[in-house]
Amino acid sequence: MRPLLAGFLNVIKFDIITERRPEVVWRRVRGFIFVSYVADHPPLHIHVRDEKGREIGRFDIEHQRPMDDFQLTVKLRRALEEAGYLRGRRTN
Numbered sequence: 001m002r003p004l005l006a007g008f009l010n011v012i013k014f015d016i017i018t019e020r021r022p023e024v025v026w027r028r029v030r031g032f033i034f035v036s037y038v039a040d041h042p043p044l045h046i047h048v049r050d051e052k053g054r055e056i057g058r059f060d061i062e063h064q065r066p067m068d069d070f071q072l073t074v075k076l077r078r079a080l081e082e083a084g085y086l087r088g089r090r091t092n
Helices: 003-011 074-083
Strands: 016-018 024-029 032-037 045-049 055-060
Touching (some): 032 074
Antiparallel strands (some): 045 055
């Protein structure tokens, strides 16, 4: 585990935490950690980690789908919706 993340996991107390570098935003919701980098490559996406800081994959916010090979479980889907990264289903 990277030293930065190891220290970070010990001090999480809020939903949204901005690291010392303003270009990185960490958000923890329902046991998942969502990391976004301001100057990251397109498409607009977040890096998804589990509660232990292990990388799960990247989620494409623009196209609303995983960029890597991982499944959107019910728990992860709810966390993405709660964090504002996944739009809710349309009911017509």
